[in-house]
Amino acid sequence: xxxxxxxxxxxxxxxxxxxxxxxxxxxxxxxxxxxxxxxxxxxxxxxxxxxxxxxxxxxxxxxxxxxxxxxxxxxxxxxxxxxxxxxxxxxxxxxxxxxxxxxxxxxxxxxxxxxxxxxxxxxxxxxxxxxxxxxxxxxxxxxxxxxxxxxxxxxxxxxxxxxxxxxxxxxxxxxxxxxxxxxxxxxxxxxxxxxxxxxxxxxxxxxxxxxxxxxxxxxxxxxxxxxxxxxxxxxxxxxxxxxxxxxxxxxxxxxxxxxxxxxxxxxxxxxxxxxxxxxxxxxxxxxxxxxxxxxxxxxxxxxxxxxxxxxxxxxxxxxxxxxxxxxxxxxxxxxxxxxxxxxxxxxxxxxxxxxxxxxxxxxxxxxxxxxxxxxxxxxxxxxxxxxxxxxxxxxxxxxxxxxxxxxxxxxxxxx
Amino acid sequence: xxxxxxxxxxxxxxxxxxxxxxxxxxxxxxxxxxxxxxxxxxxxxxxxxxxxxxxxxxxxxxxxxxxxxxxxxxxxxxxxxxxxxxxxxxxxxxxxxxxxxxxxxxxxxxxxxxxxxxxxxxxxxxxxxxxxxxxxxxxxxxxxxxxxxxxxxxxxxxxxxxxxxxxxxxxxxxxxxxxxxxxxxxxxxxxxxxxxxxxxxxxxxxxxxxxxxxxxxxxxxxxxxxxxxxxxxxxxxxxxxxxxxxxxxxxxxxxxxxxxxxxxxxxxxxxxxxxxxxxxxxxxxxxxxxxxxxxxxxxxxxxxxxxxxxxxxxxxxxxxxxxxxxxxxxxxxxxxxxxxxxxxxxxxxxxxxxxxxxxxxxxxxxxxxxxxxxxxxxxxxxxxxxxxxxxxxxxxxxxxxxxxxxxxx
Numbered sequence: 001x002x003x004x005x006x007x008x009x010x011x012x013x014x015x016x017x018x019x020x021x022x023x024x025x026x027x028x029x030x031x032x033x034x035x036x037x038x039x040x041x042x043x044x045x046x047x048x049x050x051x052x053x054x055x056x057x058x059x060x061x062x063x064x065x066x067x068x069x070x071x072x073x074x075x076x077x078x079x080x081x082x083x084x085x086x087x088x089x090x091x092x093x094x095x096x097x098x099x100x101x102x103x104x105x106x107x108x109x110x111x112x113x114x115x116x117x118x119x120x121x122x123x124x125x126x127x128x129x130x131x132x133x134x135x136x137x138x139x140x141x142x143x144x145x146x147x148x149x150x151x152x153x154x155x156x157x158x159x160x161x162x163x164x165x166x167x168x169x170x171x172x173x174x175x176x177x178x179x180x181x182x183x184x185x186x187x188x189x190x191x192x193x194x195x196x197x198x199x200x201x202x203x204x205x206x207x208x209x210x211x212x213x214x215x216x217x218x219x220x221x222x223x224x225x226x227x228x229x230x231x232x233x234x235x236x237x238x239x240x241x242x243x244x245x246x247x248x249x250x251x252x253x254x255x256x257x258x259x260x261x262x263x264x265x266x267x268x269x270x271x272x273x274x275x276x277x278x279x280x281x282x283x284x285x286x287x288x289x290x291x292x293x294x295x296x297x298x299x300x301x302x303x304x305x306x307x308x309x310x311x312x313x314x315x316x317x318x319x320x321x322x323x324x325x326x327x328x329x330x331x332x333x334x335x336x337x338x339x340x341x342x343x344x345x346x347x348x349x350x351x352x353x354x355x356x357x358x359x360x361x362x363x364x365x366x367x368x369x370x371x372x373x374x375x376x377x378x379x380x381x382x383x384x385x386x387x388x389x390x391x392x393x394x395x396x397x398x399x400x401x402x403x404x405x406x407x408x409x410x411x412x413x414x415x
Numbered sequence: 416x417x418x419x420x421x422x423x424x425x426x427x428x429x430x431x432x433x434x435x436x437x438x439x440x441x442x443x444x445x446x447x448x449x450x451x452x453x454x455x456x457x458x459x460x461x462x463x464x465x466x467x468x469x470x471x472x473x474x475x476x477x478x479x480x481x482x483x484x485x486x487x488x489x490x491x492x493x494x495x496x497x498x499x500x501x502x503x504x505x506x507x508x509x510x511x512x513x514x515x516x517x518x519x520x521x522x523x524x525x526x527x528x529x530x531x532x533x534x535x536x537x538x539x540x541x542x543x544x545x546x547x548x549x550x551x552x553x554x555x556x557x558x559x560x561x562x563x564x565x566x567x568x569x570x571x572x573x574x575x576x577x578x579x580x581x582x583x584x585x586x587x588x589x590x591x592x593x594x595x596x597x598x599x600x601x602x603x604x605x606x607x608x609x610x611x612x613x614x615x616x617x618x619x620x621x622x623x624x625x626x627x628x629x630x631x632x633x634x635x636x637x638x639x640x641x642x643x644x645x646x647x648x649x650x651x652x653x654x655x656x657x658x659x660x661x662x663x664x665x666x667x668x669x670x671x672x673x674x675x676x677x678x679x680x681x682x683x684x685x686x687x688x689x690x691x692x693x694x695x696x697x698x699x700x701x702x703x704x705x706x707x708x709x710x711x712x713x714x715x716x717x718x719x720x721x722x723x724x725x726x727x728x729x730x731x732x733x734x735x736x737x738x739x740x741x742x743x744x745x746x747x748x749x750x751x752x753x754x755x756x757x758x759x760x761x762x763x764x765x766x767x768x769x770x771x772x773x774x775x776x777x778x779x780x781x782x783x784x785x786x787x788x789x790x791x792x793x794x795x796x797x798x799x800x801x802x803x804x805x806x807x808x809x810x811x812x813x814x815x816x817x818x819x820x821x822x823x824x
Contacts (some may be wrong), residue, residue: 091548091569092634105565106552 015207016214017051018156020044021060026148027138028064029071032162035190036135037064038082039074039219045083045118046097056117063125063342066078072124082191083118087111123345128152128332133211135184137162140293142174147176158208160184160215165235165297168201168228179205182212182316185232186221187396194357195395196221201228206290224391230301235294235380239307241366245269245279246310260321262314264362271328272352272363274345276335276398280314326357338400345401349411367406367413375401417709419677423526425519425655425822426666426673426791428784429460433614433651435543443543446760450484450541451492453652457537458496461654466667468498470656470720471531473505475516476538478776478811479491481799482553496654497535504531511557512725513811514538515653515779516818519570520681521659532662540774540783547648554775557812559686568637575813576726577631577639582693583728584639587743595746596727600643602755603724607766609796614649614772628728644727649772653781671824672807674787677711678821686815696729696814699736703808706819710804714738716803717821719789720760721782723810724767733808734762756798759822764789764796779818790824 027033045055159181183199216223226232250260266278299307331348390402407414462468487582490505510517522534555571568574599622607615682701724730732743754762765785786805788794
């Protein structure tokens, strides 16, 4: 090689650095998998550059696996484009990483080297037997995930699953992984979203646990720990709110039409609660089938019969009936504007609680329900505090406030 | 002390639109006008002003066309621009961002040597062909690249002048200097708003001074300076005609439509050596002194000034290099409004490099065009100059290649 190893600091053995030398991403062609692959590739390329002078030195290897070959083909282009953006936007730090490589002088040389080297790390394969770290981001199905884990029969690897709902313990048992798996749930899109739910199962290997915490830091994620209970924090709240929304819509449909009821619940949860989308719009966005399958998972693994996904035949948008809901409380701003003026929330809630319109009443009921869900998640030990629930709702679901905000202001829903 | 052995004049100046981020037409996703359109535009702009657009010689300046547009042998474009230059001597000139000044100086030499009476001078640069982080690599060629690029900032020249800014902050005090740099920015944009061809002509930002005071972002850009302290990435061209007295007559130009170049000062610094004092533009000082001596003027006699404000700090340091104030006094001078349009020493009425734009190789010629427009009373933002004298400083690299011209109407 034309250059030497570069660090002048004493050689420090870091387990994560070593483990990152061989990584596999299963489901790499999917939305989540491709984002996870990108994040890991960036980190591997960074390490390669710092330790060996440039990425693609041959010390780091990423295996990308997906049943859909078309998706893998498009993935290459996506990774190359995103790597280039990453390198260009972080050109200052890139120059520091390449500081000791005397062959690379200009921004262009460094960006090209980084991107091409990172792409050289990739192999497309069906096997991840060499991998030391395996990231799984495939369909939310216990059987399928378990089959994949078993088929890899890699007794040395640590597994990171992106499941949003399935207890990690279950995956460990069904996949015969022992204590070598941890929940590492990214939010969409992984490359942008700061939030990461970390779900360590009961007897997780402490080394894996420590590795996961360090990796989340390296990827600059905001880590919230969830107990290993189906749905974790994010879907734990989301799914319970969905069921509540269906319940309220059904109640209202006894007085009004179902389309009116759906409209009202959607509008209340969007406008009165000041969220980016109403609940029914959000269900459509996530996908009815996806919501149903999350619900089925939670029903399967929680000691609670409530998780039965209703068969409600509705459509969005439904019949507008703002006259029934009444005017919005004073101080209302749509979510986009309130984002820029969060200080206006206090006054809005004051007016909401003074208002007696149907819309305001429904909103108060939803807030109360949301608080109950949040308190339940804390008392069940799923979340360690209302703080954590609030962070998940704000960062994962783009809410502007959460249970901590409501509790601190002693709003009626929180008392 | 040298004097010019005969009179030299400049007339028929023209600037093309200075194009790039900030102009509403600019869209990096769409095809942009190519360099030959700028060359034709500027040549037509000059020649249209002449009854007799016949020239003896042509000079064309560009800093890095070889990299930005992969085009060399630029003299070959002069007969394309000005048909009367076919079969005539044509020369390409390069001196980094001071190319424009060197191109003017080359033309003056030809006239003084009696080799030519009528010289067409054009200069241009096309920088939007590359993303700014890659353009930064190209512009770094104005430094001692093989020794300096590696350890330099990603945004090389902004980084170089950021270090000068930091040195000046330490010398004079951050709280005195920072507002003056913001004021410089504000004045640049206010002036640009009066020049339809300026890159910042459409800038409608409300609180320019506050923008100028924005904190630096060393993670994404550079320390000590912000984006508003820096001239933008520009495509543009300028041209002007340089004449002897005989050439002026042959061209059919009245003396009231031209300016006389009464002083020129040129100074080159050793590019391999760093500046002795980061707070002083020492080569600029030498060039200015020589030009003023040749013109037999003091700097206070100058009514219009165009300085090379590739960065607000270089504009500020130029004020001290000019000898308008003592070292350390430029911030107060600027804050008092002395360099504003209505000030005693209006600087960069064009908007300067920050407001008008900085197509690196062209800026020196653009400065002369602007002085000529003001003194012959055809500027879009015409003022009544306090004196009939103008001065321009064209600087290349980190105060290495400097040309100062003094003109008179």
